[in-house]
Every structure is written in structure tokens, then in C-alpha cells.
Amino acid sequence: MGAAQDRLVDGLYGLGWAGVKKLPEPAAVALGHRIADFAWRRRGKGVLRLESNLARVVPDAGPERLRELSQAGMRSYMRYWMESFRLPAMDPARFGTDVSIEDDHILKEAVASGRGVIAALPHLANWDLAGAWVTGHLGIPFTTVAERLKPESLYDRFVAYRESLGMEVLPHSGGAAFGTLARRLRAGGLICLVADRDLSASGVEVEFFGATARMPAGPALLAQQTGAALLPVTLYYGDTPRLHGRIHPEVEVPAAGTRTEKTAAMTQAMADAFAQGIADHPQDWHMLQRLWLDDLEERSA
Incomplete structure (x- = not known):
């Protein structure tokens, strides 16, 4: 990506954050539909x-x-x-009325236990709005990881945006984030990770909708190393409230097996919880990239 294109991309996102949040909500919804339908028809x-x-x-x-x-x-x-562009200007009181999370007692009890909690989510609905519900409605701070984007100014915009919602944001680069996340968990903190796609060599192979995909090992490894509770979370859109979700039961660390075997079993259990939420609400899964290994092999052939 050249410097001119970098500036264009950053400028467009800047326009979105500056402009969309000033629109009346019905106008923002209508604009989102028009943009989505235009892209879909192309x-x-x-x-x-x-x-x-x-x-x-x-x-x-x-x-x-x-x-x-x-x-x-x-x-x-x-x-x-559209919602993300508007979130920084949203009345925090709406987080309690616009978001409904089933079995949220599992999250609250796990946080109250002081063990540390890992909330792992797929790319379903609006994970940023769910995060704002955690910080703004439940009053629980948490740490997350953001992929380094190009241009750097765009990454800085995303970090500032999520920090404005009460999140601590770490860069996903060089493995340094893992140690910081472990420290947060040992201190009894909450971390939230989007965890349904990992194309790195360290990704764990899982069966996902009848084929093999890779998902990150980090959530399972962190749970094993720190004793934190690993909780899969799935989301979906509604009208009133606008965002629904479910806190799934804790993924337990197996009693026996090597670390590799335990990580594989826990990551598969996490993937199974994700699959349940995605199958129930497929239209809200925002996976516009290759995920399954055989799709990746087709690209490299």
C-alpha cells in the first residue's frame, strides 16, 4: 500500500468516525444498508x-x-x-438497555472469584458494543489485543476508539502481548479476545463445520498457565435490544494429557461453542476471509 493510498484509507475511516456519529440514528442505519447493498451487488x-x-x-x-x-x-x-462509528458518542445508559446477554451470571461470578477471566469471541455481530456493555454497564475494565494495521495512523485510530470505551488495548505483534495478558489474568483481571481465525504456524487445528480450520492457541494456553476461566461468548443482532449474546459454560482444563493435548482439546471445545452461535445466527458472522485449510490450499495451488 503506497503513501497516497494509506492517507486515503485513513481519511475515509476518519470521516466515518467524525461524520457518522453526527447523523440521526435512522439516517446512519439507512446509509449502512445502502453501502452494504452496493457492495453486495458488486x-x-x-x-x-x-x-x-x-x-x-x-x-x-x-x-x-x-x-x-x-x-x-x-x-x-x-x-x-455504523454502530462502531457512533459508539463513542452513545449515551452509556443505553448499554444496559441495548444489550442483553444470556447467562451473564457466569461472567460476573468468574470475575468476582478473582481467578482471572478470558472471554473468547468469534467475529459475530458487534464485539465492540459487547465490550462497551462490559465496561460501561457492568463496570468491569478489561484488556484486549488489536492487530497492527496499516497505515499506522489507522491502527492509532482503532486504539484510541477502543480506549475511549474503557478498554486497555495491546498491540498484537512479536508475542509480547501474551506476557502482559498473563499478568492481567494473574491479577484477577478480564481479557477479551476475538479468536475464531488464526493463520499462523502456532494455530491449533480444529474441526469446524465438518472441515479443518485453525484457531489461536492463546486462550487455552493462558487458561492453563494462569488458572483463569476460559469463557466462550457468542453474539447476534436483534432489534430491541439491538445486541444479544450468550456466555457459554467454562472450558475446563483437561485433567490429563500433555500441554499440547490439553490445548488442542480446549481449543476444539471453544470452536464448538463458536459453531453453535454461528449456526444459530449465520447472517451475523462477519468472516469475509479464507478460514478453512482447504480454502487456503486452493489459493496457494
Whole structure:
């Protein structure tokens, strides 16, 4: 990406954060739908990949149903962005009325225990709004990790945005974040990680909708090393409240096995919880990239 394109990308995101939050909410929703439908009709790589991914999630869906799902998926994806641009200006009192999380007592009790808690989420609905609910409504601070984006100014915008919502944000680079996350957990803190895609060599292979994918080992390793509770969380969109979710039961550390075996079993259990939430609400899974290993092998062939 050249310097001119870097400035353009950063400028567009800056315009979104500066402009969209000033729009009346119905106007922002309508704008999001128009942008999503325009992108969906163009049938670009992201839309086609989303459709391909949804075909695995809903294997009995025909072409027409897949197109309906992908259009709904693009609208959900753009809804995430419209809401995210508006979140810093949202009245914090709305976090309690706009978000409804099933079995939230599991999270509250785990945090109160002082063990440390790892909340692991897939790319479902709006994880930033869920984070704002945790900090703004429950009053629980947490730490998360952000991928380093280019240009650097765009990464800085994302960090500032999430910090404005009460999150501590660490850069995902060089493995340095792992040690800081472990320290936060040993101090009884909460960390939240989006954890349904890992294409690195350290990713753990899991069975996911009948094929092999890789997911990050970090959540399972952190739970083993610190004694923290690993809680999968899945989300989906509604109208009133606007965001729903579920705190799944803790993924326990197996009593026997090597560290590698325990990590594999825990990551598979996490993936199974993610699959349940995604299967129930496929239109809210914002996975516009390759995920399954055989898709990656096709690209490299």
C-alpha cells in the first residue's frame, strides 16, 4: 500500500468516525444498508468469500438462500461499522438497555472469584458494543489485543476508539502481548479476545463445520498457565435490544494429557461453542476471509 493510498484509507475511516456519529440514528442505519447493498451487488472477493463460508455453515442452502444470507451478512457487517462509528458518542445508559446477554451470571461470578477471566469471541455481530456493555454497564475494565494495521495512523485510530470505551488495548505483534495478558489474568483481571481465525504456524487445528480450520492457541494456553476461566461468548443482532449474546459454560482444563493435548482439546471445545452461535445466527458472522485449510490450499495451488 503506497503513501497516497494509506492517507486515503485513513481519511475515509476518519470521516466515518467524525461524520457518522453526527447523523440521526435512522439516517446512519439507512446509509449502512445502502453501502452494504452496493457492495453486495458488486459481488467482489469479500462477498464471494462470505458466501463460500456461509455455504459450509448452512450446507443445505441453495444458491438463492446463500445470496439472501450473504446480503443479510453484508448488512450486518456494515451495521457493525455504523454502530462502531457512533459508539463513542452513545449515551452509556443505553448499554444496559441495548444489550442483553444470556447467562451473564457466569461472567460476573468468574470475575468476582478473582481467578482471572478470558472471554473468547468469534467475529459475530458487534464485539465492540459487547465490550462497551462490559465496561460501561457492568463496570468491569478489561484488556484486549488489536492487530497492527496499516497505515499506522489507522491502527492509532482503532486504539484510541477502543480506549475511549474503557478498554486497555495491546498491540498484537512479536508475542509480547501474551506476557502482559498473563499478568492481567494473574491479577484477577478480564481479557477479551476475538479468536475464531488464526493463520499462523502456532494455530491449533480444529474441526469446524465438518472441515479443518485453525484457531489461536492463546486462550487455552493462558487458561492453563494462569488458572483463569476460559469463557466462550457468542453474539447476534436483534432489534430491541439491538445486541444479544450468550456466555457459554467454562472450558475446563483437561485433567490429563500433555500441554499440547490439553490445548488442542480446549481449543476444539471453544470452536464448538463458536459453531453453535454461528449456526444459530449465520447472517451475523462477519468472516469475509479464507478460514478453512482447504480454502487456503486452493489459493496457494
